[in-house]
Every structure is written in structure tokens, then in C-alpha cells.
């Protein structure tokens with residue numbers, strides 16, 4: 690269903706790799722709600738992924754950018770405002786990668802070059818993106834910037850590895866930069882903390898299947914899907930949430946406030 694919530698709005702969507710990506714679903718929903726946007730991803734992901742299919746479907750252009758490169762981000766933001774015909778109303782940062790996770794290094798046995806690379810991609814890239822947007826004065830007043838995060842930033846989930854630290858850093862950047870963006874440009878900055886979701890990045894986490902079914906059983910409303918996340922992001926990009934900023938917003942079926950659920954308890958009752 691479409692409500693035209695984003696009619697006339699322009700933006701950039703980072704991180705659509707394939708049809709499972711949260712950013713892919715978000716691009717589809719933003720398009721349905723009347724928003725126009727440029728899609729972007731790292732050059733290597735553009736070669737491997739199916740982004741052209743999404744671009745065609747949503748009448749959008751694709752501009753490659755490695756989100757750790759200031760030069761790429763400057764080029765992206767300049768070109769996006771030219772293509773879209775004005776300043777931006779929304780930006781989605783949907784980027785995450787841990788080299789330690791990818792290489793199977795345990796949290797207690799990190800390769801710090803990998804730690805640094807993963808931190809740059811997953812967290813500092815959000816600062817870099819906002820710094821370029823801020824310095825170029827590329828956001829419209831009452832614009833909205835969202836990054837995606839996960840609960841392991843605040844509580845222990847053993848196999849989330851150094852991504853837990855990256856997400857804590859990402860959430861802090863949202864608050865710190867959000868202050869300046871709000872004060873100086875009237876722009877909102879928030880993070881959405883999403884349930885475990887079966888995507889390429891999600892499935893890279895060891896024991897993901899157990900992880901996802903545990904969260905589902907623990908949450909009174911069950912896990913939020915990628916489409917649920919896309920819908921929440923549309924609401925956050927719309928004018929209906931104009932004074933929500935500096936927040937970490939849970940889209941997790943209630944998981945973050947649970948201690949234990951009946952469904953999880955049952956698995957521990959003796960004899961069962």
C-alpha cells in the first residue's frame with residue numbers, strides 16, 4: 690500500500706546488494722511512496738550484485754562509491770544533487786562488514802588491520818558521509834539521515850564479534866553528529882536497531898540460524914523483517930517524524946525489553 694509519504698523527496702540509498710538486502714527493500718518502498726533517489730554501493734559489490742535490476746525498477750541511477758573514501762563520497766554527493774535536481778531530503782546508510790568475521794578470527798584473537806578496516810567500513814563511513822553532506826550543505830531543512838544497527842552494540846551476543854564494537858561506535862556518531870546537523874541545518878539523524886534478518890551480511894555471523902530463531906521466540910511480535918525495516922525507514926524519512934532525532938530506534942518485535950518469554954522458558958523446563 691502506498692500513501693505518497695515521500696512525494697517530491699530526494700535522497701541517496703547505500704548498501705543494496707541483492708533482493709535480500711534491507712536497503713533493496715527500502716529502495717522499493719521509497720519508490721512506491723514517491724521518493725526519488727540515487728543508489729550506491731562499493732565498486733566491487735556493483736560488479737558482483739544485481740543492483741542494475743533495482744535501478745531499472747525504481748528509475749534510479751547508480752553511482753559507485755567506497756564509503757570509506759572521502760573522494761568517492763564527495764563525487765557521489767555532488768553527482769546525486771545534480772541528477773536529482775536539488776538538495777537531499779533523506780540518506781540511508783545500510784553498510785556493514787567485519788573482516789575478522791569473514792576470516793573466522795575469534796573476538797579474542799583479532800587481526801587489528803582487519804579490525805581497523807571493519808571499523809572504517811561499518812562505523813566511520815557514517816561520519817564521513819555526514820561530514821561531506823554537512824560541508825557541502827547538501828541536505829534540505831527537515832531532512833532525515835538513518836543508519837542501521839544491531840542490539841549487540843549494547844548487550845553481549847558472542848559471535849557478533851567486532852561488529853558489536855563497530856555498532857556501538859556507529860550509534861555514538863549518530864548522536865554526536867546529529868547534534869550539529871540538528872542545530873545548524875535542522876536535519877534529523879537516527880539509527881534503527883533491527884532484528885536479525887537473513888541477508889548476506891546477517892548470514893555471515895556464526896550460528897545465525899540459532900540467533901534468528903532465538904530472537905523470534907523471545908519477541909512478543911516476532912522478528913521484524915527487512916520489509917518491516919524498510920517501512921520504518923520510510924516513516925522516518927517522511928514529514929510525520931520531523932522532531933525525532935539523536936535516537937536509537939528499536940524495530941525488533943519487542944526483543945530489546947524482554948527478559949525471557951514463555952516460548953524460551955519452555956525449552957528449559959526439565960523433562961522437555
Ligand code: NAI
Pocket residue numbers: 703704705706707709710711712730731734754755756757782783784785786810837838839882883884885886887888889890891892
Ligand atoms: P547486505 O550484505 O545486503 O548489505 C551490506 C552492504 O554493505 C552491502 O551492500 C555491501 O556491499 C555494503 N558495503 C560493504 N563494504 C562497503 C564499502 N566499503 N562501501 C560501501 N558499501 C559497502 O546486508 P544487510 O543485512 O542488508 O545489511 C545492511 C545493514 O543492516 C548493515 O549495517 C547491517 O549491519 C545492518 N543490520 C543487519 C542485520 C541483519 O541481521 N542482517 C540486523 C541489524 C542490522
